[in-house]
Amino acid sequence: MPDASAPLVQVEGLTKQFAVRSGRRTRQLRALDGVGFELGRGETLGLVGESGCGKSTLARTLLMLERPDAGTVRFDGTDPFALRGKELLDFRRRVQMVFQDPYDSLNARMTAGEIVAEPWRTHRGMYATSRDRAARVGELLDLVGLRPSDADRYPQEFSGGQRQRIGIARALSLAPDVVVCDEPVSALDLSVQAQVLNLLAELRRELGVSYVFISHDLSVVRHIADRVAVMYLGRIVESGTTAQVFDRPRHPYTAALLSAAPSLDPNGRANRIVLDGEIPSPLDPPSGCRFRTRCWKATDVCATQAPPPVRDGDGHDAECHHPLVHPLGTEPEALARSR
Ligand SMILES: Nc1ncnc2c1ncn2[C@@H]1O[C@H](COP(=O)(O)OP(=O)(O)O)[C@@H](O)[C@H]1O
Ligand code: SF4
Ligand SMILES: [Mg+2]
Secondary structure (H helix, E strand, C coil): CCCCCCCCEEEEEEEEEEEEEECCEEEEEEEEEEEEEEECCCCEEEEECCCCCCHHHHHHHHCCCCCCCEEEEEECCECHHHCCHHHHHHHHHHEEEECCCCCCCCCCCCCHHHHHHCHHHHCCCCCCCHHHHHHHHHHHHHHCCCCHHHHHCCHHHCCHHHHHHHHHHHHHCCCCCEEEEECCCCCCCHHHHHHHHHHHHHHHHHHCCEEEEEECCHHHHHHHCCEEEEEECCEEEEEEEHHHHHHCCCCHHHHHHHHHCHHHCCCCCCCCCCCCCCCCCCCCCCCCCCCHHHCCCCCHHHHHCCCCEECCCCCCEEECCCCCCCCHHHCHHHHHCCC
């Protein structure tokens, strides 16, 4: 029996490599390199990091669209990769996805109603009659702020925000426990972003669903997440509650990301840490700490030894040889770099 007090999702040591051709050679690109986190029931975990750090690969692995090379995923105590038949189908029902691009992810030849109802073709038996299904489609459209009569319209007839609402209704049609949202508002105008975020937050309160909410945009994650995990080149380098990570970042990368985001820099320009330099290729990650080529705190040890975990039992974890102390503005290096 699943233990209701245990986290809904537990991930440990997840590693995923892709074989890529580079010139005449085939090389291994490590998109995930030992990723671990937990997702509580009804919780929203925000996953942030720059483009290419492995967020979508992690999402796809959680949905079993990719098979990890190493590490474990536990969903309600069970390894989904070991499931077969009915149990596998039930797992697939319980974990759903909302995609980034509402223009690409909806079939233009299907009506909104057909799109929302489509998952029931695989997961048969959820609703007995076509009348029940039509009624449920109406309810789902209403739930996401559309009109039941919108069921007969095609995606092209909707705005970007409305299309994303259709995508959300489709994800909810199977009554999932977890919805993995991969950059769900990145393609939308700012004003529409806020509406869709508020809708997701409302739906969570109403339905008790959990989210893994992926974004490269810190302000979006701060708005919606209970806990935050910061990724860099295939690893989670810091995690904690939203307040812990945003107000007292321990990892220099998190601090740099925060201070590079203008709207989130409450102290103005005074202690701005600049995140410069290119992200290294995951084909050739730096030795020691992978952030060292861009880190203003790096010392010799950072080039030779993997950074140790920084944990003091309050659920706020990082991995760094020289974690930040707070208040941040008192760090001599940060002041030296200030502009
Ligand atoms: N199917 C694939 N084949 C080869 N490389 C891939 C594949 N999918 C992702 N990658 C690489 O893995 C890394 C992480 O990609 P991704 O998970 O899409 O990052 P993010 O979503 O954070 O932008 C990138 O370097 C990307 O090029
Ligand atoms: S381990 Fe060193 S290089 Fe890496 S983040 Fe910490 S201080 Fe910077
Ligand atoms: Mg992505």
